[in-house]
Amino acid sequence: MQESLPQKFLPVAEQMDLLQKGAAEIIRVSDLRERLEESRKTGRPLRVKAGFDPTAPDLHLGHTVLMRKLRHFQQLGHTVIFLIGDSTALIGDPTGRNVTRKPLTRAEIDKNAETYKQQVFRILDEKLTEVRYNSEWLDKLGYAGLIGLSAKVTLSQMLDRKEFLTRFRAEQDISLHELLYPLAQGYDSVVLNSDVELGGTDQKFNLLMGRELQRDYGQKPQVVLMTPILEGLDGVQKMSKSLGNAIGINEPASEMYGKLMSISDELMWKYWVLLTDLRQSEIDAMKADVAAGKLHPMETKKKLARTITAGFHGEAAAESADENWARMFQQKETAEDLEEVAIPYSDVAGPEPGQIRLPKLLVAMGLAASGAEANRKIAEKAVRVDGEVVEGLLISVAALPARIVVRLGKRAKVAVVR
RNA sequence: GCACAGGUGGCCGAGCGGUUAAUGGCAGCAGACUGUAAAUCUGCCGCUCCUUGCGAGCUACGGAGGUUCGAAUCCUCCCCUGUGCACCA
Structure with a gap:
């Protein structure tokens, strides 16, 4: 800062x-x-x-x-x-x-x-x-x-x-x-x-x-x-880790950026005031422009997310968080620079050699809380592997240190299975 | 200490002997829509396993026993909470 x-x-x-x-x-x-x-x-x-x-x-x-x-x-x-x-x-x-x-x-x-x-x-x-x-x-x-x-x-x-x-x-x-x-x-x-x-x-x-x-x-x-007490992501209750609506200052840049983008348009103004160094008069002007339709709320929020993220992670990291976010949510592609999770093959092995049990993989990656939940999400077509929606429970890899990009809803990570 | 009323899944709250993993609401997650969101609509929302099947098993209605073919639902004891009374000369 x-x-x-x-x-x-x-x-x-x-x-x-x-x-x-x-x-x-x-x-x-x-x-x-x-x-x-x-x-x-x-x-x-x-x-x-x-x-x-x-x-x-x-x-x-x-x-x-x-x-x-x-x-x-x-x-x-x-x-x-x-x-x-x-x-x-x-x-x-x-x-x-x-x-x-x-x-x-x-x-x-x-x-x-x-x-x-x-x-x-x-x-x-x-x-x-x-x-x-x-x-x-x-x-x-x-x-x-x-x-x-x-x-x-x-x-x-x-x-x-x-x-x-x-x-x-x-x-x-x-x-x-x-x-x-x-x-x-x-x-x-x-x-x-x-x-x-x-x-x-x-x-x-x-x-x-x-x-x-x-x-x-x-x-x-x-x-x-x-x-003032700052409201968390839900816009209602105070920000608190135990309420699960908090943005931690030690969170990775893209995580922080993404969470900031998920706050409501209304709450954004409070964040501008309390979490950035813009002058009150500048914030008021921006708010007026948004109200008048001269400025897009999303662009304004992106700027907010970028400003705050840069404060903790530096300009470069904030910029790449911004690019990743645009890929993930605006173009629905998979971002670069995803978090990688190393997983031993034995933890996710399927019945045939080279096969991987997807539910186990999701749990191992921390994308699903339990195997049962992973199963449900797959059935809901919410899981993408290397960009493609999967419906089966098994996936195959050609060779063993394998990089698999897995996405569940808005969260994506790379599994490195070895 | 006495009396009464209660303790149900993350929370609130139905069920009061058997289509019950347990109505409904909130929260959460996913999908659609969109400007990321919000709002709205839809689905999911205990865990494990695989041959993913309208599959199997396990765990769950404060705790421990008991009655019953069968209990969250009935009985006994215990723990805890609330309310009233008593105590505080």
Whole structure:
């Protein structure tokens, strides 16, 4: 995600323009403007914090919305603090769930944190990022410290939080340690003396807790900037790996491109805003052109897919993903550069030498979940081998290291049978 | 702790002794259409095997037993969830 070089201390209006793009809510906009003015005057960069639970080791585009916003701050010359919530992960963020979360083990946390960093620095500039772990101060807090911290917040404040209130009213379990989560997150802001904290809109309560505590500790309360939650491929539910509607940032270029092409026309605009660096005004213009019939929605979506893919895989890879996609879907041919899967002949051998059982091949290639499903798909004429629809269950190969292009629906791979 | 109501395939939800791999909806997959999609229509939607047949076998209705020729459906015990009461002096 390299774009224009960092430009330190631009005029505040220009900084605001970039920072406000795609932001769901800023508390408060005037405070942010004020801090930027001050920073520009004194030459002191703002300290911008965002915390991450090292619980989900595979990042997807939904996570990158926030990362990209952090990157904007970096581009403007501010200091980004990438806070790994290794201690808070022991609690488990109660946000969005009506059940107590199960805590992770220390080893899992450490492992996840590493994977996390590795992926995050595909977007953030590692050299400009301060990485911290909140165990650094939370582990030292001690019993007395914890009491002191807890004394700052009342139960009714805690019950402002929707999830807690709902569970409380329903007389469901709320473990006491869960109440500590927002407290710990807020305390992080105090220790780091943050000027700004970023988070998703679902984090509002936790983010505001930082403001509360900073006031209590005699600091100027941080500005809170919330990013929207990005819908996944279905256009309805939030992007999430467990909902199966996510685009992972480590996915191959053609995979990423293809998935992006499958989002709805409507959703595309949100992706443009949140996942690309086009200015809001440019996006609005494009949207108007599409509405007026001057620009084709498909072309616009291709451009989107290409832009985002290029951000993770480079121009060349994005271009070939684009070409492959056109072959696969527009010309219904089989793409080049398909993923190859090596399969031992013994796994797919048919009754006669040189024959291959197609259902077994489909399973071995990961195109079908089970032999029974593969059978069904073949019966539905959904399977093509080397471009031809097959109806039989056996295929023959001439010689043994054989390359077979197999396609099931929109997915195709090359089997290398040896 | 007591009482009542429930626990069915990824989810919701019928079935309440036998054409049942189990109605229906959602999600998913494939085909047609299209601009990739969306919408719409059609088909599929537990697993394994092959001689792919309106084939055979296996597994499945919270768990374990039992009754029966035969159970998701009846009985017993257990586990779990919800609701009400009690407890909280």
